[in-house]
Amino acid sequence: MRETRVISSVPLSVLLTVIFAATGGYSLLRWASLRAGVAGHHGDRVAELSHLVMSVAMIAMVWAYGGPAGNVAQIVLFTVLAGYFLARLPVGRRGARLGGCPAPGFHLLMCASMVWMVAAMPLLMGGMPTGSAGGHMHGMPMGGADSAGQDGQPPAPTPAWAVVVTVAVSVALLAAAGYWLRRAVRTPARPEVPVGAEVQVDAEVPALIGGGEVRPAEPPARSARRAPSRVPAALTPRRDAVCHLAMSVGMAAMCLAML
């Protein structure tokens, strides 16, 4: 269990928790709709899972829940996810039209930011580990955390390069937030697939396990069509953009709070 929090202000922590809980909940619904084959528009399960995990990880970071092993696991996980989104980059918009990840570049940025935040936290927070050994805040622009050193020791200075990288990451996240704000405003409120229209059930997912064979997707029978229910119909591109916007702003806030 970490002993110090990135943000000492409880109201701000609660606000960020609400934001990340909302983004996590939305991602869970998006992933579940894709998994259940009732998503009314394109999506990428990996992106939704990464959003979900990222939201949970950010809440854990807000409340200083976790430890050194959790940090290592996060770095490995988000590095792998960053590799996936990097591999999806060439597909780009064509992939999105075909039902792939709608914004691999953005998701790559988010994963890289997570890796940086988790890895650089000891550096940014006065050279003190944030694991069980405890630590303290180097600065408190976002929450007014205690800047006194542990055991009366003066805080170790944060390397300038680490500050520069953190600022750059924050700026990139804020720029992404601007992009998603624009998307949220410009995207029509109505879903791509109107509520009430027939939506084909997604093709059967190739099973991971099945005697070593990946069964080709079964063409959905005509009778196997489902009318979208309210939940998947509510997962509109505009709300996707708002979710991305909230995630970007929240992460930028956490990033800046570490300085």
Next chain:
Amino acid sequence: MSDITASSTTSGTVSSNGSSTSSSTSSSTGLAPGALIDPDDLGLTETSLPTGSKVRTWWWRELRPLLLRVHFYAGLFVGPFLLVSALTGLLYTTTPQLEQLVHRDQLHVTAPAGAAALPLSQQINAASAVLPEGSISEIRPPIGPDGTTRVVFNAPGVPDGYFRTVFVDPYTAQVRDTLTTYGQWLPVRAWFDELHRTLFLGNVGRVYSELSASWLWVLTLSGLVIWVARRRRTRRLRRLLTPRLRGTGRGRLRSWHGAVGVWAAVGFLFLSATGLTWSQFAGNNVDTLRGALQWTTPSVHTTISASVLPDPPKGAELAEQAERALAVARAHGLTDPVRIAPPTKPGRAWVVIQVKRSWPEKQDSMAIDPTTGTVVDQLRFADWPLAAKLARWGVDAHMGLLFGLPSQIALAALAIGLICMITWGYRMWWLRRPTRLAESPRAGESPRALAPPGRRWSGLGAIALLGAVAVGVGLFLPVFGASLLVFLLIDAIRTEFASARA
């Protein structure tokens, strides 16, 4: 709720394939010829049960397929880890007798007729002479007239958590042997203990046992729900609780898998819960939770209120104080078996603790100031909080100590049951593998109708509900959460790349 209703309605058409095939299941393909199979065994009869309350329909149409999927995949992937845990646990159940057999020379002496045991201080001095570089951690006087005195040392070069224990004949003060021990366990039991906990892989190995403990309750609960809620037209209770003795093939295997699982479910849940309390990551969260709820095991206060705080004793002084502390404890009603722990800091008292871990447990403890012969503090097991008592009983039951041989037999039966269930589970999967289905006369039918549980539809509501539960549980049981996430990510990445190729 409208979502649930909509999904339920629509999935009825999906499973119409199942309806059409259920009548032909007696010629079950992918199964042994002539097998006594009914549609229940193939999990296809749900297609004829779309009626009922919304909750029932939702359960049958959406949640049940998802639970089947979870049970299927979790069993497939965690099975090897559970198998290792069960095998090593089965071996561990034999260790009380094995320890007595292998280490009988260290544990027992022949008591001379009419002879009395020498003073404890003399025995401790004899032990210290053998291990001068060590510092005494605790002393365990003999339990019976034929037992040896154990003097336990912290010694250099001993692995973390291990000690050097000197066994002293209480009648002659002769050292019988010196062994490296793990807590109170002698080498043979310590070896099996380490095998069961870590496979001799240190902290990395602890992840294996945590993975087993983290998934055992998931498999147990999902399997129990699936099996109990299974539709049975006749002899419901009998088919729930007893395996099918006749017939061949997957249906019979499933009846054994299910019936044994029902009988063993409580035991599996108990082993999972108690196992998690020892685990590396979930164990920390359990400790934190217990601390927050004030469920921690209490301990006596050892601070001595004196103007001059004595330093921790050493050498002959330590031996004399140990003897005095034991005498004071016995005078105040603390009965054997006990262990005596010296103070580790200045101004602290000796602690004498009962160590009987079989029913009825003796866990009373006393803090004793040996210079004045006064009891600084005492704590009776009867006064422990209920949660702390339950934790003590749980740990001792998991280790087969609480009820002696009956405990060991019950644990061995659970281990054998788990081994059998895993074997039957894999056998069932093998009998229904997709390649075999593809060769069958039913190959022309809808793959979904023939699909194993992992291929059927689940509703959004069911997936989101279990997903939310998994997030919460995954935070408390990190190895469970991480392993589930890895599986879902691999599945998602494969799916996305497969979609891109298509």
